[in-house]
Every structure is written in structure tokens, then in C-alpha cells.
Amino acid sequence: MESLDPLLHQPLRTQLAAFLAGAGEVTFTDLKRQLDVSDGNLDSHLKKLIAADYVCVRKETSGIRPQSYYALTASGQAALHTYVAALQQLLAFAPSTSTTGWSPVNVVTVK
Amino acid sequence: MESLDPLLHQPLRTQLAAFLAGAGEVTFTDLKRQLDVSDGNLDSHLKKLIAADYVCVRKETSGIRPQSYYALTASGQAALHTYVAALQQLLAFAPSTSTTGWSPVNVVTVK
DNA sequence: TATGTCGCTCTGTGATGCAGAGTATATTGC
DNA sequence: GCAATATACTCTGCATCACAGAGCGACATA
Structure with missing residues (x-):
């Protein structure tokens, strides 16, 4: 069974x-x-995301106040990609035999 | 921004x-x-899932040993449905302006 | 009847998530 | 010009969580 990156599979961090x-x-x-x-x-x-090298910071001190700019690193993007693929597979794993008649596969499909 | 049901957005519970x-x-x-x-x-x-009424148990004692059967309740299925929709929207929210050229929207799309 | 297995449930502990306090600099009101 | 407030974070402490393994009763096997 697909396991989900616990670093990304947390409400706030997934949104982040x-x-x-x-x-x-x-x-x-x-x-x-x-x-x-x-x-x-x-x-x-x-x-946490920085420690895992999923996110990088650029700190500017030249302006009015210190400003930190956060962005995904390449490995962060890769991890997110992998994570989304795992999620998709996991949800597809719930077959359409579900008693609701709802198929997760269809729900995940965009447009 | 879409928030994700913390009860379902946990690796083991999502899989469950x-x-x-x-x-x-x-x-x-x-x-x-x-x-x-x-x-x-x-x-x-x-x-936790039982306490939230997402899962129900049927305990049988008649057989050789006690056996518990677990299943999603109707509200559990509804919550999962809502959760998947929120996830899909959240990931679609990351527009294709991503520097990698990778679009989460496409990744999520099935077949 | 001792030993092992099955099907759970309970308990302790290290890790996690979170709010709010703390710090340093800048801006506004008087 | 100086107190009061705002901005942009960072640090601290605590409540909750996730997890492994111990415990327990019922049965099965030797």
C-alpha cells in the first residue's frame, strides 16, 4: 500500500x-x-520544510525591514509531485464498489 | 483557502x-x-475514527474467537468525499505558473 | 496442563502542533 | 523627541498525538 510522506501529509504543510x-x-x-x-x-x-530541504529562504535586510522570501526547492517540488501521485493511487485504490456509488477516481479528476 | 479535515489528513487514517x-x-x-x-x-x-462516527464496528462473539468488523459509516463516506474534493481544489490552486512547468492539475487528473 | 496463538485493548513515552510571549527595528502621534 | 504602536519574525511551553510493546482472556495444540 502506498505510504504518504508524513512531512507533506499534514493539513498546514500540504497547504503550504x-x-x-x-x-x-x-x-x-x-x-x-x-x-x-x-x-x-x-x-x-x-x-520543518526547510530542514527537509523542501523549502528555501532568501532573507533580505536591505529594505525597510527584514523580509524573508520562501519558495519550494527542486526537491520540494519533486516530493510534492511524488506525494500527489501516491495520494491519487491511494484514492484510486478504493474501488467503485463503494456502497455510495461514488468513485474517488472520478472525484479526483479535474475538469 | 480550503482546509483539510485533520481527522482524515493523517497518513494512516487516510489509508484506513x-x-x-x-x-x-x-x-x-x-x-x-x-x-x-x-x-x-x-x-x-x-x-478516533469511531469517536468521530466515521467508522462503525460490528463485534461478533459467536465464532471461534471474537471478531470485529470495521466499516465506513455514511458520514465517514461523506467526510471522505468532502476531504477528497478539498484536496483536489487545494492542489488545483497551485497554478501552472510553477517554475518547473509541472502542473499539479495535470498530475491529479486520472487517465 | 503447560505452551503457544489469536484478537484485540491499555499504557507509557517521545514527537508534534499550536498559541502567545519575546525581540529588534521602524513608523506614527503628540 | 519620545512614547505608543506596528511589522517581521523567533522562541518557549504546554496539550495533544502517534506509536510500540505489554497485557489479557479465550481457545488450540502437545
């Missing part, structure tokens, strides 16, 4: 990774606003 | 829910073997 994947470089404050999360919580999750 | 969605009624031992997880761990996650 998905958002960074689409948005490129984002500041701490923007992330905080987008994800509606407390400072400390955001910091700790970013730290 | 997906497996139950496809397999119907499953015994403790079968779950343990399929998910390759320790007894205690499986028990604690099942307990």
Missing part, C-alpha cells in the same frame, strides 16, 4: 506546499494571511 | 478510510496486515 508550488516566492506575512495561521505555528512548519 | 471505502467490512487483523501497522497504533486510529 501547494501554495508555494503555485505562487513562487512568498513572504512570511503573505503566507500567514493566506493560510490564516498563527506566527509560531507557521514558523515551526516552515522550519 | 480509503481502504475501508473500497473494501466494505474488514477485520482488525486484515487492516493490520494491509496497512502494515502495529496493533496499538491501528487501535488508536480506529478509535
Whole structure:
């Protein structure tokens, strides 16, 4: 059975990774606003992603205040890719014999 | 931004829910073997899903030994459905402007 | 009747997730 | 010009969680 990267398979971190994947470089404050999360919580999750080399930081001190720009690294993007593939396979594994008649495969399909 | 049901967005529980969605009624031992997880761990996650009314148990004592059959409840199936929809939306939210040229939307699309 | 297996459930502990306090610099009001 | 507030984080402590393995009763086998 497919196992899911526990680093990415956590509510806030999945959102973080998905958002960074689409948005490129984002500041701490923007992330905080987008994800509606407390400072400390955001910091700790970013730290984990940075420690795993899924995310990198660029710190600017030249401006008015220090500004940190966060972005997915190449390996972060790869991990996200792998993670999404694992998820898709896992959900496809639930066959359409489900009593609801709902097939996860169809739900996951976009447009 | 879409938030993800923390009860389902956990590696083991996502697998558990997906497996139950496809397999119907499953015994403790079968779950343990399929998910390759320790007894205690499986028990604690099942307990959480049961407490949330996502999973129900049918305990048989008539046979050789006690046997517990676990299955998704209707609300469990609904929650899984909602969860998958939220996931899909979240990953679609990462637009194809990604620097890799990889679009999560395409990856999620099945066949 | 001792030994082992099955099918769980309970318990202890290290890790995790989280909010809010703390720090340093900058800006605004008086 | 100086207190008060704001910005941009970082650190700390605590409640909860995830997990492995011990425990337990019923049965099966030697």
C-alpha cells in the first residue's frame, strides 16, 4: 500500500506546499494571511520544510525591514509531485464498489 | 483557502478510510496486515475514527474467537468525499505558473 | 496442563502542533 | 523627541498525538 510522506501529509504543510508550488516566492506575512495561521505555528512548519530541504529562504535586510522570501526547492517540488501521485493511487485504490456509488477516481479528476 | 479535515489528513487514517471505502467490512487483523501497522497504533486510529462516527464496528462473539468488523459509516463516506474534493481544489490552486512547468492539475487528473 | 496463538485493548513515552510571549527595528502621534 | 504602536519574525511551553510493546482472556495444540 502506498505510504504518504508524513512531512507533506499534514493539513498546514500540504497547504503550504501547494501554495508555494503555485505562487513562487512568498513572504512570511503573505503566507500567514493566506493560510490564516498563527506566527509560531507557521514558523515551526516552515522550519520543518526547510530542514527537509523542501523549502528555501532568501532573507533580505536591505529594505525597510527584514523580509524573508520562501519558495519550494527542486526537491520540494519533486516530493510534492511524488506525494500527489501516491495520494491519487491511494484514492484510486478504493474501488467503485463503494456502497455510495461514488468513485474517488472520478472525484479526483479535474475538469 | 480550503482546509483539510485533520481527522482524515493523517497518513494512516487516510489509508484506513480509503481502504475501508473500497473494501466494505474488514477485520482488525486484515487492516493490520494491509496497512502494515502495529496493533496499538491501528487501535488508536480506529478509535478516533469511531469517536468521530466515521467508522462503525460490528463485534461478533459467536465464532471461534471474537471478531470485529470495521466499516465506513455514511458520514465517514461523506467526510471522505468532502476531504477528497478539498484536496483536489487545494492542489488545483497551485497554478501552472510553477517554475518547473509541472502542473499539479495535470498530475491529479486520472487517465 | 503447560505452551503457544489469536484478537484485540491499555499504557507509557517521545514527537508534534499550536498559541502567545519575546525581540529588534521602524513608523506614527503628540 | 519620545512614547505608543506596528511589522517581521523567533522562541518557549504546554496539550495533544502517534506509536510500540505489554497485557489479557479465550481457545488450540502437545
